[in-house]
Amino acid sequence: MTEATRTPLLSMRGISKRFGGVEALVGVDLEVHRGEVVALVGDNAAGKSTLAKMVAGVLTPDAGLIEIDGVPVTIPTPAAAHALGVATVFQELALCDNLDVTSNLFLGRELRDGRGARDDERMEQVARQILRDLTSRIPTVRVPLSHLSAGQRQAVAIARTLIGSPRLVVLDEPTASLSVAQTAEVLVHIEGLRDLGLGVVLISHNMTDVRSVADRVEVLRHGRNNGSFDARSTGYEHIIAAITGASRAATPRPVPLRS
Amino acid sequence: MSTTTDVNVPSPTPPGTPRVPLGQRLQGLGGNARQYGIFGALVVIILLFQVLTDGKLLLANNVAALFQQNAYVMILAIGMVMVIVAGHIDLSVGSVVAFVGGVVAVTMRDPIGLPWIAAVLVGLAVGAMVGAWQGFWVAYVGIPAFIVTLAGMLVFRGLALVIVGETLAGLPPAFIRISKGSLPPWLNYVGNMDGVTLVIGALAVAAIVLTQVRARRSLRRHDLHVEALGLFVTKLAAIAVGIGILTVILSFSAGGTPIVLVIVGVLVVAYSFLMGRTVFGRHIYAIGGNRSAAALSGVSTRRVDFWIFVNMGLLAGVAAIVTTARAGAAIAAAGQNFELDAIAACFIGGAAVTGGIGRVSGAIVGALIMGVLNMGLSILSVDPAWQMAIKGFVLLLAVAFDLLNKRRAGTQ
Structure with missing residues (x-):
């Protein structure tokens, strides 16, 4: 996928973040190009979600540079991220169960008509269009989210990212807690995003998912970059090794106790 | 996205989920079933006490007296339902009513002696400021509204107590x-x-029919689902008959249309629009449904929280004016x-304790149910002590009934 453009869509360099005494990220680099799915993998607490939250405007880095389309940016709020064309699906589903599908899709970015009033009709039309494009099986956009299955809700969460024509989509564990069929559907959605020419950051624990849709795999370990791999050609065990650190650390050996 | 259409993925839809047309039809009813239930309960209670x-x-x-006696509950319930939907509560409105009532009375009496309209405006402004004060602590400091x-x-x-002492009469x-008073x-x-009453009633029916028909036509034009024509016509007919009966009864009353009914009517229309058709209203529901999701979606939760309380203060100001005028004096107690x-009216009217659910119309109906109970029991000269106990049971039963209904419907 290097035929895209030379300027990466998203470029993060030397990103650091600490929470109190904990170094969540230390000098992390990440690049994403148009039409590319970059998987961000790593063990628990490797800093994946922290990095995603910085792109989404939920957290701000202590140090480092973020560029979007070659322009240095700061992303102080989720609204700012949206204005920059970044859409995020959070691990903890950011949906409101009491609102219907349309309301959830447009939450925080409602359409208004010429007089500034909320334009429900147009929002519902767009919602139906987007869900049809994603071939999602949601019976009606007027049903509250509490009536939908986990897979359908995830489809709504992904459909949300298409509102307002984003350039970059960040998905934090989109297939966790989904069934096999639902996972397959979400992966199809991700390929759809790539085919639309968007850049995608996919955070996942699931190596099968990662290898089936990602173009490149970036490994984080203890808040640092720990290798970049081509998803198609790299063996499973190499990526696992980078995640667990087995490639660097020596295998622990039993230490004989002195009698 | 055409590439995705030919990929055949097994349906994630659980077998029990209704298919499109039936699902839509059920949904159209399901979303409003509770609402119809509350209206039905009001009608039943009215008929029961009528007998x-x-x-x-x-x-x-x-x-006419029913509206004059209960206007304050309806006004407060409108603000309270917004507070409750957002997941908060407001225990201060009764005290705020007494305080603002005192302010209004003081500004009207000597030595200040402002004209009564100016005093009303002062009262509304003070109410809004009280709301802003509480909204500041809730929204920006993060202290629970309780x-x-x-x-x-x-x-x-x-x-x-400081302002009024005990009573300030002579307004x-x-x-x-x-x-x-009533409309002249x-x-x-x-x-x-x-x-006058007949004309107002006719105008109200005409306005409701017109807006409903226009909304329906707009949905049609956008090629969106509309409820069945029979249901639509039945609903409009029921509303027209209800307003018609009320209009005719009121037109026989001593004064015609009570002024407070006009105030309440305007507030109901305005706030139903605010909650149902504006971005601000949508954000209130979103915050009540999932606060962190709303924040992650770019909803400014603090700003919404703040204005909800400013609004509650403003409406407490309106209620203070109505209450003070009714008593003919500001009373510290x-x-x-x-x-x-107000809180009971909201919960009887279908608001959820956990937030995210509740409607202005529901709160008004809840207030009316309480009001009809009050009046009916008073006419029957039931001991006020028992009246209180009966109202308590009704509140408990209404919420229990709602909860059981929800469980049976299978939504968690």
């Missing part, structure tokens, strides 16, 4: 008319019926338990 009181309940003057308004309950009751008659008979009487009346 028990030998037809005294719906005597013209009693119906605590902030519990403090407000004490603070503003205390301030009311201008024009001010007192707000609660005790600008038009002729038709038989014994007040022309006024507004006792008003917060509980």
